[in-house]
Amino acid sequence: MIRPLAHCTFRYSEFGEAFRLMQASGHIGKLVLVPDRDDVFPVRAPTNFAVRADATYLITGGIEGFGFEAARWLVAQGARAIALLGRRGWETPGCEMRIGELTAAGADVRVYRSDVADRALLAMVLAEIRAGQPPLRGVVHAAAAIDDRLAAEIGPAEVDYVLRPKLAGAIALDALTRDDPIELFLLFSSATTLLGAPGQGAYVAANRALEALARRRHAEGRPALAVGWGPIKDAGYLAQRPAMREALARRLGAVPIPASQALAALPAMLASGLPVVSFAAANWGEARRILPVLGTPLFSEIDYNHRASATDEQLTESLRSLDPEAVQTLLQKVVAEEAGRVLRLPPGDLDRTRPLSELGMDSLMAVELRLALESRLQIDLPLVSLVEGTSVASIAVRLGNGLAARTEGAEIETLAARHGVVNEAVGATARTVVAPKTAAE
Numbered sequence: 340m341i342r343p344l345a346h347c348t349f350r351y352s353e354f355g356e357a358f359r360l361m362q363a364s365g366h367i368g369k370l371v372l373v374p375d376r377d378d379v380f381p382v383r384a385p386t387n388f389a390v391r392a393d394a395t396y397l398i399t400g401g402i403e404g405f406g407f408e409a410a411r412w413l414v415a416q417g418a419r420a421i422a423l424l425g426r427r428g429w430e431t432p433g434c435e436m437r438i439g440e441l442t443a444a445g446a447d448v449r450v451y452r453s454d455v456a457d458r459a460l461l462a463m464v465l466a467e468i469r470a471g472q473p474p475l476r477g478v479v480h481a482a483a484a485i486d487d488r489l490a491a492e493i494g495p496a497e498v499d500y501v502l503r504p505k506l507a508g509a510i511a512l513d514a515l516t517r518d519d520p521i522e523l524f525l526l527f528s529s530a531t532t533l534l535g536a537p538g539q540g541a542y543v544a545a546n547r548a549l550e551a552l553a554r555r556r557h558a559e560g561r562p563a564l565a566v567g568w569g570p571i572k573d574a575g576y577l578a579q580r581p582a583m584r585e586a587l588a589r590r591l592g593a594v595p596i597p598a599s600q601a602l603a604a605l606p607a608m609l610a611s612g613l614p615v616v617s618f619a620a621a622n623w624g625e626a627r628r629i630l631p632v633l634g635t636p637l638f639s640e641i642d643y644n645h646r647a648s649a650t651d652e653q654l655t656e657s658l659r660s661l662d663p664e665a666v667q668t669l670l671q672k673v674v675a676e677e678a679g680r681v682l683r684l685p686p687g688d689l690d691r692t693r694p695l696s697e698l699g700m701d702s703l704m705a706v707e708l709r710l711a712l713e714s715r716l717q718i719d720l721p722l723v724s725l726v727e728g729t730s731v732a733s734i735a736v737r738l739g740n741g742l743a744a745r746t747e748g749a750e751i752e753t754l755a756a757r758h759g760v761v762n763e764a765v766g767a768t769a770r771t772v773v774a775p776k777t778a779a780e
């Protein structure tokens with residue numbers, strides 16, 4: 340028998356008392372902190388941050404899009420010296436008009452045509468700012484390049500294209516501003532780092548790296564905040580691509596919000612003293628149906644996230660009790676519902692035998708459909724089974740086979756257990772992997 344060491348247990352909310360006891364050497368053995376669902380405890384003393392008129396704020400990727408909205412927000416908060424950086428500089432469409440707006444609001448705005456990831460060029464820009472503008476106290480790194488692809492289509496060049504502006508840019512900004520009186524070091528990340536996003540592997544990696552950099556600066560006692568924004572409705576990359584914005588919102592259950600609403604939350608995020616914060620409006624109920632990751636403990640505080648919906652539980656129950664023909668009918672209905680949702684078509688209008696690719700389903704949509712079906716049916720459906728030629732009916736057949744195999748597996752396990760047989764080949768997983776498509780189908 341193993342006896343635990345002498346210890347004294349405190350709840351998270353009592354961590355102050357635990358440290359006091361340790362400080363007074365009043366404890367014997369170990370002090371153990373245990374989480375409690377209802378615990379509430381202060382995260383950190385608020386950080387005092389105020390936008391200053393006697394400071395320069397450099398915004399990379401700030402000549403347009405969400406980066407420009409950040410510049411606009413800073414000026415509205417009282418910033419009077421702004422430096423905007425982008426590779427096209429003044430040639431960025433709409434640049435003159437936007438700079439005019441900031442100037443009219445009382446700001447001295449300089450535009451720099453430069454690549455944030457090029458250290459030598461960035462050093463020159465920073466030297467110019469130091470020579471001609473008030474002290475550099477704020478950096479907002481919003482520069483980004485996006486190139487969405489499935490993992491199988493990503494090579495080193497594609498990874499570099501996405502990682503370079505974000506990560507190499509952030510590393511250069513971190514290294515080259517260490518002697519400036521920096522009070523604000525804000526990195527624009529994405530809520531996809533929490534949830535994942537089909538087709539955005541490199542983008543998610545780049546943003547994760549930004550968050551790691553924010554944590555490292557924080558540990559060094561330097562200002563840093565990486566914000567994982569959800570989709571922005573009216574500025575930036577997604578605002579110009581409504582179809583992509585809708586698809587992303589659908590895949591993540593995230594609700595696009597106006598840039599002004601997102602940026603208005605910055606003071607609270609900065610005051611939290613945390614190095615990484617995510618800020619997104621989400622339809623959690625919908626998201627739970629699509630994203631299995633929301634079933635993990637990280638999200639357990641979100642209500643109704645850790646449970647399958649009543650409808651899905653009923654569905655699983657029905658699939659267990661119905662005869663094979665009725666199972667097929669029900670599965671076709673479920674697949675048509677999910678495919679219709681992804682394709683934005685009424686499920687009733689879907690020809691169930693027609694290849695989904697002919698109905699407009701692309702490879703990213705196929706991933707979306709797969710995740711939705713996996714989540715609803717608790718079954719693994721490899722990507723390969725949604726290749727071209729696959730229809731609602733053929734997916735239903737495949738799912739039916741997978742569910743039947745799972746039932747058989749469970750029966751064998753019960754039988755084996757009853758007879759005291761331990762057979763590893765039976766497999767004890769609750770989820771079933773549906774075999775890849777065969778040439779005959």
Ligand SMILES: NC(=O)c1ccc[n+]([C@@H]2O[C@H](COP(=O)([O-])OP(=O)(O)OC[C@H]3O[C@@H](n4cnc5c(N)ncnc54)[C@H](OP(=O)(O)O)[C@@H]3O)[C@@H](O)[C@H]2O)c1
Nearest residue numbers: 400404405425426427454455481482483504568571575576
């Ligand atoms: N829009 C959203 O819904 C959303 C959601 C979550 C997070 N974010 C984050 O917010 C930031 C801004 O997003 P956005 O939608 O406004 O993007 P965007 O419209 O594509 O703008 C990105 C800007 O970055 C500049 N840029 C790219 N590479 C650069 C480089 N190497 N050096 C300097 N500038 C460079 C681009 O200008 P040039 O091409 O002229 O260099 C462009 O102006 C990004 O970091 C993004 O990840 C946006």
